[in-house]
Amino acid sequence: MIRFYFCLTLFTLLSVPEKVLAHGANIQYRQTSAIAIQAKYDDGVPMKNAQVVVYAPSDRATPWLTGVTDDLGNFSFVPDADPENAGNWDVKVRQAGHGSITSIPINQSKLTNVSQTQTASVNAGYSTVQKAIMAGAVGWGFIGTALFFARSKSSK
Protein backbone atom coordinates (compact mmCIF):
# COMPACT_ATOMS: atom_id res chain seq x y z
CA MET A 1 0.00 0.00 0.00
CA ILE A 2 2.75 2.42 1.02
CA ARG A 3 4.63 1.57 -2.15
CA PHE A 4 1.57 2.48 -4.19
CA TYR A 5 1.23 5.84 -2.54
CA PHE A 6 4.94 6.44 -2.95
CA CYS A 7 4.75 5.76 -6.67
CA LEU A 8 1.68 7.96 -7.01
CA THR A 9 3.41 10.89 -5.26
CA LEU A 10 6.55 10.45 -7.31
CA PHE A 11 4.55 10.34 -10.52
CA THR A 12 2.59 13.51 -9.58
CA LEU A 13 5.72 15.46 -8.74
CA LEU A 14 7.44 14.46 -11.96
CA SER A 15 4.49 15.30 -14.16
CA VAL A 16 4.68 18.97 -13.14
CA PRO A 17 5.01 21.22 -16.23
CA GLU A 18 8.38 22.78 -17.05
CA LYS A 19 7.31 26.33 -16.39
CA VAL A 20 6.97 25.90 -12.65
CA LEU A 21 10.55 24.70 -12.47
CA ALA A 22 11.71 27.94 -14.14
CA HIS A 23 11.01 30.22 -11.12
CA GLY A 24 14.70 30.72 -10.45
CA ALA A 25 16.10 34.14 -11.52
CA ASN A 26 19.48 35.56 -12.37
CA ILE A 27 20.87 39.09 -12.89
CA GLN A 28 23.43 40.06 -15.49
CA TYR A 29 25.32 43.37 -15.45
CA ARG A 30 27.71 45.17 -17.70
CA GLN A 31 29.28 48.61 -17.87
CA THR A 32 27.92 51.01 -20.48
CA SER A 33 27.91 54.71 -21.26
CA ALA A 34 24.84 56.85 -20.70
CA ILE A 35 23.79 60.38 -21.56
CA ALA A 36 22.86 62.48 -18.55
CA ILE A 37 20.80 65.66 -18.89
CA GLN A 38 19.98 68.32 -16.40
CA ALA A 39 16.98 70.57 -16.96
CA LYS A 40 16.70 73.98 -15.35
CA TYR A 41 14.44 76.98 -15.76
CA ASP A 42 16.09 80.09 -17.13
CA ASP A 43 16.45 81.53 -13.64
CA GLY A 44 18.53 78.56 -12.52
CA VAL A 45 15.86 76.66 -10.61
CA PRO A 46 16.03 72.95 -11.54
CA MET A 47 12.98 71.37 -13.17
CA LYS A 48 12.19 68.73 -10.61
CA ASN A 49 9.91 65.83 -11.47
CA ALA A 50 9.39 67.09 -14.99
CA GLN A 51 8.29 64.83 -17.85
CA VAL A 52 11.03 63.68 -20.21
CA VAL A 53 10.48 62.19 -23.66
CA VAL A 54 13.39 60.87 -25.72
CA TYR A 55 13.10 60.45 -29.50
CA ALA A 56 15.55 58.30 -31.46
CA PRO A 57 16.76 59.36 -34.94
CA SER A 58 15.17 56.34 -36.59
CA ASP A 59 11.63 57.30 -35.60
CA ARG A 60 10.98 60.85 -34.51
CA ALA A 61 7.26 60.40 -34.19
CA THR A 62 7.27 57.68 -31.57
CA PRO A 63 8.80 58.23 -28.14
CA TRP A 64 11.76 55.95 -27.60
CA LEU A 65 11.74 56.44 -23.85
CA THR A 66 9.69 58.44 -21.34
CA GLY A 67 10.59 59.27 -17.78
CA VAL A 68 10.68 61.84 -15.03
CA THR A 69 13.56 64.02 -13.83
CA ASP A 70 14.64 63.74 -10.24
CA ASP A 71 14.55 66.50 -7.62
CA LEU A 72 17.61 68.18 -9.13
CA GLY A 73 16.35 68.06 -12.69
CA ASN A 74 18.64 65.15 -13.66
CA PHE A 75 17.71 62.37 -16.02
CA SER A 76 19.90 59.82 -17.76
CA PHE A 77 19.35 57.24 -20.45
CA VAL A 78 21.44 54.75 -22.41
CA PRO A 79 21.03 55.24 -26.17
CA ASP A 80 21.20 51.98 -28.05
CA ALA A 81 24.14 51.26 -30.31
CA ASP A 82 21.90 50.32 -33.24
CA PRO A 83 23.49 51.79 -36.39
CA GLU A 84 20.15 53.20 -37.53
CA ASN A 85 20.00 55.19 -34.32
CA ALA A 86 23.21 57.11 -34.97
CA GLY A 87 22.42 60.78 -35.32
CA ASN A 88 20.53 63.41 -33.40
CA TRP A 89 18.56 62.23 -30.42
CA ASP A 90 15.86 64.71 -29.34
CA VAL A 91 15.14 65.08 -25.65
CA LYS A 92 12.02 67.02 -24.66
CA VAL A 93 11.50 68.11 -21.05
CA ARG A 94 8.20 69.62 -20.02
CA GLN A 95 6.48 70.76 -16.86
CA ALA A 96 3.23 72.69 -16.52
CA GLY A 97 3.49 74.08 -19.99
CA HIS A 98 7.11 75.20 -19.74
CA GLY A 99 10.02 73.26 -21.12
CA SER A 100 12.44 72.83 -23.95
CA ILE A 101 13.72 70.44 -26.58
CA THR A 102 17.39 69.75 -27.12
CA SER A 103 19.14 67.75 -29.82
CA ILE A 104 22.04 65.48 -28.83
CA PRO A 105 24.32 64.13 -31.58
CA ILE A 106 25.26 60.53 -30.74
CA ASN A 107 27.20 58.03 -32.78
CA GLN A 108 27.86 54.52 -31.48
CA SER A 109 26.90 55.47 -27.94
CA LYS A 110 29.31 58.36 -27.88
CA LEU A 111 28.66 62.05 -28.23
CA THR A 112 29.72 63.06 -31.72
CA ASN A 113 30.91 66.41 -30.51
CA VAL A 114 33.44 65.28 -27.93
CA SER A 115 35.05 68.66 -27.41
CA GLN A 116 31.99 69.75 -25.43
CA THR A 117 31.38 67.43 -22.54
CA GLN A 118 28.57 69.64 -21.39
CA THR A 119 26.28 70.96 -24.05
CA ALA A 120 23.31 73.14 -23.47
CA SER A 121 20.19 73.94 -25.41
CA VAL A 122 19.71 77.33 -27.00
CA ASN A 123 20.16 80.38 -24.78
CA ALA A 124 20.54 78.40 -21.61
CA GLY A 125 23.63 80.12 -20.38
CA TYR A 126 23.61 83.89 -20.71
CA SER A 127 25.32 85.54 -17.79
CA THR A 128 23.63 88.38 -15.95
CA VAL A 129 25.88 90.95 -17.61
CA GLN A 130 25.03 89.62 -21.06
CA LYS A 131 21.34 89.70 -20.26
CA ALA A 132 21.63 93.24 -18.96
CA ILE A 133 23.38 94.38 -22.15
CA MET A 134 20.76 92.71 -24.33
CA ALA A 135 17.91 94.19 -22.33
CA GLY A 136 19.59 97.59 -22.41
CA ALA A 137 20.05 97.45 -26.17
CA VAL A 138 16.44 96.54 -26.83
CA GLY A 139 15.21 99.00 -24.22
CA TRP A 140 17.24 101.79 -25.80
CA GLY A 141 15.62 100.93 -29.11
CA PHE A 142 12.20 101.44 -27.61
CA ILE A 143 13.16 104.60 -25.73
CA GLY A 144 14.76 105.99 -28.88
CA THR A 145 11.53 105.37 -30.76
CA ALA A 146 9.60 107.14 -28.03
CA LEU A 147 11.92 110.12 -28.08
CA PHE A 148 11.79 110.30 -31.86
CA PHE A 149 8.04 110.52 -31.88
CA ALA A 150 8.02 112.93 -28.97
CA ARG A 151 9.92 115.62 -30.90
CA SER A 152 8.30 118.99 -30.73
CA LYS A 153 6.50 120.12 -33.86
CA SER A 154 9.01 122.87 -34.63
CA SER A 155 11.92 120.48 -35.24
CA LYS A 156 10.09 118.36 -37.87
Place this chain on the structure above:
Amino acid sequence: MHIPDGFLPPQVCLTGYALTGGLTWYSLNQIKKDPDIQANIPKASLLTAAFFVASLVSIPVPPTSVHLIFNGLMGAVLGYYAFPAILIGLFFQAVMFNHGGMSTLGVNAIIIGAPAIAGYHLFRQREHLQGKRQILTKALSFAAGAGALLISASMFAVLLITCISPDMDVHAERTAILLSLVGYSIQAVVEGLFSVMLISFLEQVKPELLKG
Protein backbone atom coordinates in the same frame (compact mmCIF):
# COMPACT_ATOMS: atom_id res chain seq x y z
CA MET B 1 3.04 81.84 -19.62
CA HIS B 2 4.84 81.88 -22.92
CA ILE B 3 4.43 78.59 -24.76
CA PRO B 4 7.77 77.28 -26.09
CA ASP B 5 8.34 75.66 -29.48
CA GLY B 6 7.42 72.04 -29.90
CA PHE B 7 4.51 71.87 -27.50
CA LEU B 8 1.64 72.66 -29.81
CA PRO B 9 0.55 70.92 -33.00
CA PRO B 10 1.16 72.95 -36.18
CA GLN B 11 -2.53 73.54 -36.84
CA VAL B 12 -2.84 75.38 -33.53
CA CYS B 13 0.24 77.49 -34.28
CA LEU B 14 -1.14 78.45 -37.69
CA THR B 15 -4.51 79.34 -36.20
CA GLY B 16 -2.69 81.49 -33.66
CA TYR B 17 -0.86 83.33 -36.43
CA ALA B 18 -4.10 83.84 -38.36
CA LEU B 19 -5.91 85.25 -35.33
CA THR B 20 -2.97 87.48 -34.43
CA GLY B 21 -2.81 88.76 -37.99
CA GLY B 22 -6.50 89.60 -37.89
CA LEU B 23 -6.33 91.31 -34.52
CA THR B 24 -3.21 93.27 -35.54
CA TRP B 25 -4.97 94.51 -38.67
CA TYR B 26 -7.98 95.54 -36.59
CA SER B 27 -5.78 97.30 -34.00
CA LEU B 28 -3.89 99.18 -36.68
CA ASN B 29 -7.19 100.30 -38.16
CA GLN B 30 -8.26 101.63 -34.79
CA ILE B 31 -4.91 103.38 -34.36
CA LYS B 32 -5.33 105.07 -37.74
CA LYS B 33 -8.48 106.72 -36.42
CA ASP B 34 -6.56 108.16 -33.48
CA PRO B 35 -6.26 111.95 -33.82
CA ASP B 36 -3.02 112.12 -31.86
CA ILE B 37 -0.76 109.29 -33.01
CA GLN B 38 2.39 111.35 -32.47
CA ALA B 39 1.76 111.55 -28.76
CA ASN B 40 0.61 107.99 -28.24
CA ILE B 41 3.47 106.18 -29.92
CA PRO B 42 6.07 107.25 -27.30
CA LYS B 43 3.69 106.02 -24.60
CA ALA B 44 3.32 102.68 -26.35
CA SER B 45 7.04 102.40 -26.99
CA LEU B 46 8.02 102.98 -23.38
CA LEU B 47 5.46 100.51 -22.07
CA THR B 48 6.69 97.94 -24.57
CA ALA B 49 10.20 98.41 -23.18
CA ALA B 50 8.87 97.90 -19.67
CA PHE B 51 6.92 94.80 -20.78
CA PHE B 52 10.07 93.38 -22.35
CA VAL B 53 12.27 94.00 -19.32
CA ALA B 54 9.66 92.71 -16.90
CA SER B 55 10.03 89.20 -18.29
CA LEU B 56 13.62 89.12 -17.07
CA VAL B 57 12.54 89.69 -13.49
CA SER B 58 11.24 86.53 -11.87
CA ILE B 59 9.35 86.63 -8.61
CA PRO B 60 9.34 83.39 -6.62
CA VAL B 61 5.76 82.39 -5.89
CA PRO B 62 5.60 78.87 -4.47
CA PRO B 63 5.36 76.32 -6.11
CA THR B 64 6.95 78.01 -9.12
CA SER B 65 8.17 81.48 -10.00
CA VAL B 66 6.38 83.99 -12.19
CA HIS B 67 7.31 86.88 -14.44
CA LEU B 68 5.23 90.03 -14.28
CA ILE B 69 3.25 90.51 -17.47
CA PHE B 70 0.90 93.47 -16.79
CA ASN B 71 -1.02 93.06 -20.02
CA GLY B 72 -4.13 94.50 -18.35
CA LEU B 73 -2.21 97.63 -17.42
CA MET B 74 -0.95 98.04 -20.97
CA GLY B 75 -4.46 97.63 -22.32
CA ALA B 76 -5.91 100.18 -19.90
CA VAL B 77 -3.25 102.81 -20.61
CA LEU B 78 -2.65 102.22 -24.33
CA GLY B 79 -5.94 101.02 -25.72
CA TYR B 80 -5.58 99.40 -29.12
CA TYR B 81 -1.87 100.28 -29.28
CA ALA B 82 -1.42 97.54 -26.68
CA PHE B 83 -1.88 94.67 -29.09
CA PRO B 84 0.91 95.54 -31.56
CA ALA B 85 3.03 96.61 -28.59
CA ILE B 86 2.63 93.22 -26.92
CA LEU B 87 3.27 91.45 -30.21
CA ILE B 88 6.55 93.33 -30.66
CA GLY B 89 7.55 92.74 -27.04
CA LEU B 90 6.88 89.02 -27.38
CA PHE B 91 8.86 88.88 -30.62
CA PHE B 92 11.92 90.33 -28.95
CA GLN B 93 11.54 88.06 -25.94
CA ALA B 94 11.36 85.01 -28.21
CA VAL B 95 14.33 86.04 -30.34
CA MET B 96 16.67 87.23 -27.62
CA PHE B 97 15.89 85.05 -24.64
CA ASN B 98 13.99 82.13 -26.13
CA HIS B 99 11.13 83.08 -23.88
CA GLY B 100 8.33 81.52 -25.89
CA GLY B 101 8.91 80.02 -29.30
CA MET B 102 8.83 81.61 -32.74
CA SER B 103 6.32 79.09 -34.06
CA THR B 104 4.06 79.86 -31.10
CA LEU B 105 4.43 83.65 -31.39
CA GLY B 106 0.91 84.00 -32.79
CA VAL B 107 -0.62 81.86 -30.06
CA ASN B 108 1.28 83.71 -27.33
CA ALA B 109 0.23 87.07 -28.75
CA ILE B 110 -3.42 86.05 -28.59
CA ILE B 111 -3.08 84.65 -25.09
CA ILE B 112 -1.43 87.79 -23.74
CA GLY B 113 -2.66 90.48 -26.13
CA ALA B 114 -6.37 89.73 -26.49
CA PRO B 115 -7.06 90.07 -22.73
CA ALA B 116 -5.19 93.39 -22.88
CA ILE B 117 -7.84 94.69 -25.29
CA ALA B 118 -10.49 93.30 -22.94
CA GLY B 119 -8.79 95.20 -20.10
CA TYR B 120 -8.96 98.36 -22.16
CA HIS B 121 -12.70 98.04 -22.72
CA LEU B 122 -13.22 97.22 -19.06
CA PHE B 123 -11.25 100.27 -17.96
CA ARG B 124 -13.11 102.48 -20.41
CA GLN B 125 -16.36 101.72 -18.58
CA ARG B 126 -15.42 104.31 -15.98
CA GLU B 127 -16.72 106.94 -18.42
CA HIS B 128 -20.09 105.22 -18.52
CA LEU B 129 -20.61 104.01 -14.96
CA GLN B 130 -22.01 106.05 -12.10
CA GLY B 131 -19.97 106.57 -8.98
CA LYS B 132 -17.14 108.53 -7.48
CA ARG B 133 -14.40 108.97 -10.07
CA GLN B 134 -11.50 107.97 -7.82
CA ILE B 135 -13.06 104.80 -6.48
CA LEU B 136 -14.24 103.83 -9.95
CA THR B 137 -10.76 104.33 -11.38
CA LYS B 138 -9.14 102.23 -8.66
CA ALA B 139 -11.72 99.44 -8.90
CA LEU B 140 -11.66 99.24 -12.68
CA SER B 141 -7.88 99.37 -12.92
CA PHE B 142 -7.65 96.47 -10.45
CA ALA B 143 -10.29 94.60 -12.44
CA ALA B 144 -8.45 95.25 -15.70
CA GLY B 145 -5.06 94.23 -14.32
CA ALA B 146 -6.17 91.12 -12.46
CA GLY B 147 -8.88 90.13 -14.94
CA ALA B 148 -6.61 90.28 -17.98
CA LEU B 149 -4.08 88.04 -16.29
CA LEU B 150 -6.73 85.56 -15.20
CA ILE B 151 -8.10 85.36 -18.75
CA SER B 152 -4.58 84.84 -20.08
CA ALA B 153 -3.85 82.12 -17.51
CA SER B 154 -7.12 80.33 -18.30
CA MET B 155 -6.48 80.42 -22.05
CA PHE B 156 -2.95 79.15 -21.44
CA ALA B 157 -4.15 76.28 -19.22
CA VAL B 158 -7.04 75.24 -21.49
CA LEU B 159 -4.84 75.29 -24.58
CA LEU B 160 -2.11 73.21 -22.98
CA ILE B 161 -4.45 70.68 -21.42
CA THR B 162 -6.26 70.07 -24.69
CA CYS B 163 -3.06 69.84 -26.68
CA ILE B 164 -0.94 67.54 -24.53
CA SER B 165 0.68 65.14 -26.92
CA PRO B 166 -0.01 61.47 -26.10
CA ASP B 167 3.72 60.96 -25.51
CA MET B 168 3.40 62.64 -22.16
CA ASP B 169 1.88 61.38 -18.98
CA VAL B 170 -1.40 63.24 -19.30
CA HIS B 171 -2.44 63.02 -15.69
CA ALA B 172 0.79 64.37 -14.25
CA GLU B 173 0.91 67.22 -16.75
CA ARG B 174 -2.70 68.15 -16.11
CA THR B 175 -2.06 68.27 -12.37
CA ALA B 176 1.01 70.42 -12.90
CA ILE B 177 -0.91 72.88 -15.05
CA LEU B 178 -3.77 73.13 -12.55
CA LEU B 179 -1.23 73.73 -9.78
CA SER B 180 0.37 76.51 -11.80
CA LEU B 181 -3.04 78.19 -12.01
CA VAL B 182 -2.81 78.71 -8.26
CA GLY B 183 0.44 80.60 -8.79
CA TYR B 184 -1.18 82.65 -11.54
CA SER B 185 -4.08 83.59 -9.30
CA ILE B 186 -1.64 85.08 -6.83
CA GLN B 187 0.10 86.85 -9.69
CA ALA B 188 -3.28 88.24 -10.81
CA VAL B 189 -3.75 89.93 -7.45
CA VAL B 190 -0.20 91.32 -7.55
CA GLU B 191 -0.73 92.69 -11.05
CA GLY B 192 -4.10 94.14 -10.12
CA LEU B 193 -2.51 96.04 -7.25
CA PHE B 194 0.34 97.20 -9.46
CA SER B 195 -2.17 98.48 -12.03
CA VAL B 196 -4.09 100.35 -9.33
CA MET B 197 -0.90 102.01 -8.09
CA LEU B 198 0.35 103.05 -11.48
CA ILE B 199 -2.98 104.25 -12.84
CA SER B 200 -3.80 106.21 -9.67
CA PHE B 201 -0.39 107.82 -9.91
CA LEU B 202 -0.91 108.75 -13.57
CA GLU B 203 -4.39 110.02 -12.84
CA GLN B 204 -2.97 112.40 -10.24
CA VAL B 205 0.13 113.51 -12.10
CA LYS B 206 -0.87 113.45 -15.77
CA PRO B 207 -4.48 112.46 -16.35
CA GLU B 208 -4.34 113.24 -20.06
CA LEU B 209 -2.13 110.17 -20.48
CA LEU B 210 -5.11 108.00 -19.61
CA LYS B 211 -7.55 109.59 -22.01
CA GLY B 212 -6.58 107.30 -24.88
